[in-house]
Amino acid sequence: MLKKNINIGIVGLGQIGGRLYKEILSKKNDIEIKTEKKVNIIAISAKNYKKRRSFKFSKKIFYKNPLDIAKNPHVDILFELIGHPNGISKKVVEIALKNKKHVITANKALMAKNGDYLSLVAEKNRVNLEFEAAVGGGIPILRTIKDGLATNKINKVVGILNGTCNYILSEMHSLKDSFRNVLKRAQSLGYAEISNPKFDLNGNDTLSKVRILSALAFNKKISTNKCLMDGIEDIELEDMAIADKLNFKIKLLGITEIINNKLFERVHPCLIKKDTYIANINGVMNAVILEGEPVGESVLQGEGAGPGPTSSALMSDLLSILRGNIKYPFGLPNNKRKRISSYDQKLYVNSFYLRIQVKDKHGVLSSITKTFTKNKISIKNLIQNPDKKNKKSNIIIITHENLEKNFINLLRSLKQNKFLLKKPTFIRIEKI
Amino acid sequence: MLKKNINIGIVGLGQIGGRLYKEILSKKNDIEIKTEKKVNIIAISAKNYKKRRSFKFSKKIFYKNPLDIAKNPHVDILFELIGHPNGISKKVVEIALKNKKHVITANKALMAKNGDYLSLVAEKNRVNLEFEAAVGGGIPILRTIKDGLATNKINKVVGILNGTCNYILSEMHSLKDSFRNVLKRAQSLGYAEISNPKFDLNGNDTLSKVRILSALAFNKKISTNKCLMDGIEDIELEDMAIADKLNFKIKLLGITEIINNKLFERVHPCLIKKDTYIANINGVMNAVILEGEPVGESVLQGEGAGPGPTSSALMSDLLSILRGNIKYPFGLPNNKRKRISSYDQKLYVNSFYLRIQVKDKHGVLSSITKTFTKNKISIKNLIQNPDKKNKKSNIIIITHENLEKNFINLLRSLKQNKFLLKKPTFIRIEKI
Numbered sequence: 001m002l003k004k005n006i007n008i009g010i011v012g013l014g015q016i017g018g019r020l021y022k023e024i025l026s027k028k029n030d031i032e033i034k035t036e037k038k039v040n041i042i043a044i045s046a047k048n049y050k051k052r053r054s055f056k057f058s059k060k061i062f063y064k065n066p067l068d069i070a071k072n073p074h075v076d077i078l079f080e081l082i083g084h085p086n087g088i089s090k091k092v093v094e095i096a097l098k099n100k101k102h103v104i105t106a107n108k109a110l111m112a113k114n115g116d117y118l119s120l121v122a123e124k125n126r127v128n129l130e131f132e133a134a135v136g137g138g139i140p141i142l143r144t145i146k147d148g149l150a151t152n153k154i155n156k157v158v159g160i161l162n163g164t165c166n167y168i169l170s171e172m173h174s175l176k177d178s179f180r181n182v183l184k185r186a187q188s189l190g191y192a193e194i195s196n197p198k199f200d201l202n203g204n205d206t207l208s209k210v211r212i213l214s215a216l217a218f219n220k221k222i223s224t225n226k227c228l229m230d231g232i233e234d235i236e237l238e239d240m241a242i243a244d245k246l247n248f249k250i251k252l253l254g255i256t257e258i259i260n261n262k263l264f265e266r267v268h269p270c271l272i273k274k275d276t277y278i279a280n281i282n283g284v285m286n287a288v289i290l291e292g293e294p295v296g297e298s299v300l301q302g303e304g305a306g307p308g309p310t311s312s313a314l315m316s317d318l319l320s321i322l323r324g325n326i327k328y329p330f331g332l333p334n335n336k337r338k339r340i341s342s343y344d345q346k347l348y349v350n351s352f353y354l355r356i357q358v359k360d361k362h363g364v365l366s367s368i369t370k371t372f373t374k375n376k377i378s379i380k381n382l383i384q385n386p387d388k389k390n391k392k393s394n395i396i397i398i399t400h401e402n403l404e405k406n407f408i409n410l411l412r413s414l415k416q417n418k419f420l421l422k423k424p425t426f427i428r429i430e431k432i
Numbered sequence: 433m434l435k436k437n438i439n440i441g442i443v444g445l446g447q448i449g450g451r452l453y454k455e456i457l458s459k460k461n462d463i464e465i466k467t468e469k470k471v472n473i474i475a476i477s478a479k480n481y482k483k484r485r486s487f488k489f490s491k492k493i494f495y496k497n498p499l500d501i502a503k504n505p506h507v508d509i510l511f512e513l514i515g516h517p518n519g520i521s522k523k524v525v526e527i528a529l530k531n532k533k534h535v536i537t538a539n540k541a542l543m544a545k546n547g548d549y550l551s552l553v554a555e556k557n558r559v560n561l562e563f564e565a566a567v568g569g570g571i572p573i574l575r576t577i578k579d580g581l582a583t584n585k586i587n588k589v590v591g592i593l594n595g596t597c598n599y600i601l602s603e604m605h606s607l608k609d610s611f612r613n614v615l616k617r618a619q620s621l622g623y624a625e626i627s628n629p630k631f632d633l634n635g636n637d638t639l640s641k642v643r644i645l646s647a648l649a650f651n652k653k654i655s656t657n658k659c660l661m662d663g664i665e666d667i668e669l670e671d672m673a674i675a676d677k678l679n680f681k682i683k684l685l686g687i688t689e690i691i692n693n694k695l696f697e698r699v700h701p702c703l704i705k706k707d708t709y710i711a712n713i714n715g716v717m718n719a720v721i722l723e724g725e726p727v728g729e730s731v732l733q734g735e736g737a738g739p740g741p742t743s744s745a746l747m748s749d750l751l752s753i754l755r756g757n758i759k760y761p762f763g764l765p766n767n768k769r770k771r772i773s774s775y776d777q778k779l780y781v782n783s784f785y786l787r788i789q790v791k792d793k794h795g796v797l798s799s800i801t802k803t804f805t806k807n808k809i810s811i812k813n814l815i816q817n818p819d820k821k822n823k824k825s826n827i828i829i830i831t832h833e834n835l836e837k838n839f840i841n842l843l844r845s846l847k848q849n850k851f852l853l854k855k856p857t858f859i860r861i862e863k864i
Contacts, residue, residue, distance in 0.1 A: 019726070023583075023726065027583045030583055031583065033764050033765070033768045034582065034583070034760075034763060034764045132580075138726075138727035138728055138730060139730065140576055140579070140580025140581065143575075143576075143579055143580045144572055144575075144576065144580065147572070147575055147579065147748060147751070147752060148564075148572025148575045148576065148580075148748050149572065149744060149748065150466065150747065150748050150751040150752075151455075151459045151462055151463065151466070151744075151747040151748070151751060152744055152747075277712070280709070287731075292744070293740075294451070294455065294570075294739070294740035294741065294743055294744050295570035295734065295735065295740060295741050295744035296570055296734065296735040296740055296741055297734065297735065298570060298571065298732075298733070298734040298735075299719075299731070299732070299733035299734065300730075300731070300732055300733075301730070301731035301732075301733075302727065302728065302729065302730040302731065303727065303728040303729065303730075307726070308725075308726035308727060308728055309726065309727050309728055311726055312581060312583075312584055312724070312726050312727035315582065315583040315584075316579060316580050316581065316582050316583070318583075319579070319582040319583060320579060320582075323757070323759060324756075324757075324758075325755070325756075325757045326756075327755060328466075331466060332465050332466045333465070336465050
């Protein structure tokens with residue numbers, strides 16, 4: 001990066017791309033002061049040229065085919081903001097890297113799936129592949145792990161990593177409103193996708209971020225292990241109310257840790273004591289807690305999504321490249337990052353919250369508790385809420401700690417119980 | 433930094449220096465993997481050669497005069513860990529930079545006083561001057577401002593920046609123990625200096641950190657303005673108990689912000705609502721809250737002091753240099769960092785808590801309230817706690833918002849009140 005004028009291409013001009021475009025133009029001076037480089041956006045590409053946008057651009061810099069930007073010899077740095085896990089996103093990034101362009105992406109799905117391959121391509125071509133915006137929105141968590149906490153031995157990372165889910169759970173809790181209503185509101189506010197919110201709600205989005213965090217925190221290859229992944233779709237207002245009474249909040253957490261040299265990654269809703277730090281991260285905020293040696297516990301918190309925080313992260317990647325910080329995408333050479341095998345999740349020890357909806361009939365309770373005994377799971381608390389009018393009853397159970405394996409068997413047995421009205425809701429209780 | 437073998441000198445082998453020495457030796461492999469450099473500690477210096485230490489070193493690498501390390505042509509990177517604001521610390525850093533060595537320091541007092549000059553020397557000699565460990569211990573806050581949030585327009589930074597003070601205030605609150613007792617415990621645990629804890633307790637240490645944060649966050653020269661600075665020495669257990677009843681906690685905050693293009697830096701104890709994030713940072717933890725555009729609010733929290741967190745920060749500086757990230761110490765060239773004039777603190781609008789110890793005599797209350805009226809300060813709450821036995825009384829007052837100017841006049845008038853038994857305790861109420 002010895003030359004003074006640096007040319008930028010942006011592929012994808014949605015909410016994020018649009019905000020970035022304006023941000024770069026408005027910060028040109030600031031960028032030049034901090035890096036001694038003049039930046040120019042010389043190529044942009046979007047699905048729809050004619051879409052109404054809050055900014056103008058010259059027709060001359062618009063490319064119909066994003067691959068033409070990836071190959072354009074005048075482009076030095078390319079932003080990939082399309083967001084597919086494979087397909088055109090992968091192609092654009094791959095070709096740009098092979099053409100010795102630095103690439104900046106906000107695409108967690110792409111990085112979680114193809115990050116190892118793409119970082120190798122970047123390494124071979126001696127260019128940067130930066131992806132700060134892929135995890136934690138405005139929180140500079142990847143940079144903190146790679147630089148700020150470099151050489152720390154990190155043992156565990158716990159995070160609220162999906163703003164949509166956290167917004168929904170927070171609103172359900174504070175407004176005592178249903179999942180469905182809050183989801184609708186989240187969609188109208190732009191916090192949740194309208195056509196297909198599933199990727200956020202089922203834990204998949206969080207899992208992509210967890211996989212990226214594991215690779216960085218533990219200096220390993222990105223895991224492709226099968227993972228414990230549950231979403232928040234089954235959580236009902238009733239669970240919120242019960243959790244509240246029991247002094248818990250419900251949060252969707254992404255957790256990754258090394259146990260006996262094995263990697264244990266998981267994403268699931270958790271019951272967490274109300275007075276903990278992580279229980280009080282509300283709305284679209286994200287937070288990450290790291291445990292490292294020698295630093296101790298580090299916490300980072302910030303806005304997790306949206307054009308503002310995301311463009312802050314993209315700009316930090318841009319400045320890193322302009323300052324000439326050529327780095328390995330995952331902090332060390334690809335061949336030094338080893339695979340790590342998966343911790344057997346069946347050995348995970350935890351206690352559980354279960355809400356079991358049954359017919360309000362004689363013998364139900366003994367039938368249910370018998371199933372627990374048969375699966376070697378002992379009950380700590382049991383609350384029965386009969387709904388005589390509708391001839392049904394809610395049995396709420398907090399268990400003692402037990403192996404995940406036994407819980408899986410328990411759930412399987414419960415499903416066969418003749419009194420059961422619907423699939424039980426179960427939430428793991430997390431001690432944080 | 434093209435050569436493979438990098439030689440390190442460490443000046444100062446106290447708790448921090450000792451831990452760093454061991455940390456570098458134990459992480460040599462990790463450093464080589466991440467940076468492709470082999471590091472060797474070839475020179476160390478300490479006041480006392482014979483002091484008992486938890487590690488061994490060869491006599492050959494020991495220098496009596498630290499300036500010989502600063503001048504040693506074989507040393508590439510020098511750590512300054514003596515900790516004086518001027519004198520030998522300044523000399524060692526200056527000479528090392530002039531001899532084209534990169535310098536890493538944990539010395540906030542040095543940076544707050546001489547940071548502008550030393551960063552200019554570094555810039556001229558094209559070497560790095562890194563000081564992550566000077567602020568926030570293990571929290572990579574400086575790196576986050578320079579890199580992670582680069583190009584954000586930061587408007588305000590609020591922090592708990594002194595672990596000693598936060599430990600004392602937390603312990604006074606939770607154990608209902610006196611300032612004096614808790615200070616003794618802090619000293620025995622190594623959280624407070626034994627010979628002279630004043631620099632921590634009177635706010636001076638926090639102010640040094642605030643000055644460094646201002647310069648970085650707002651891209652300005654380090655301010656030498658006269659500052660609003662109060663310490664925690666006057667806070668008594670009684671204030672803790674009253675604050676608790678009023679739903680407040682007492683915290684020592686460092687705050688810097690830009691108001692109407694002027695810089696307003698301040699350090700003082702604050703009453704903060706119990707349910708806020710910052711009120712719940714306890715013990716030796718530090719925390720920093722940044723408000724930036726476009727990122728929104730960012731929070732970083734971590735251990736604020738001690739050899740572990742400090743050596744984590746020092747190591748991150750080392751890796752940054754080894755990776756070849758040659759940067760301006762304050763993120764941009766010295767001549768682009770302008771001076772900024774000081775906000776007139778008399779215009780600061782705030783409400784106050786006051787505890788006024790008076791003789792328990794007829795007419796006291798009307799005499800005190802009259803002084804408030806005369807100074808145009810209106811009272812929101814007033815609590816009177818008479819202590820008949822000792823013929824004294826505590827008058828606790830929460831005021832409405834008013835100008836700092838009027839409070840200063842009020843305090844001056846109160847001191848002349850004939851009923852007064854001692855200087856009133858006053859604490860600003862901070863809305864965060």
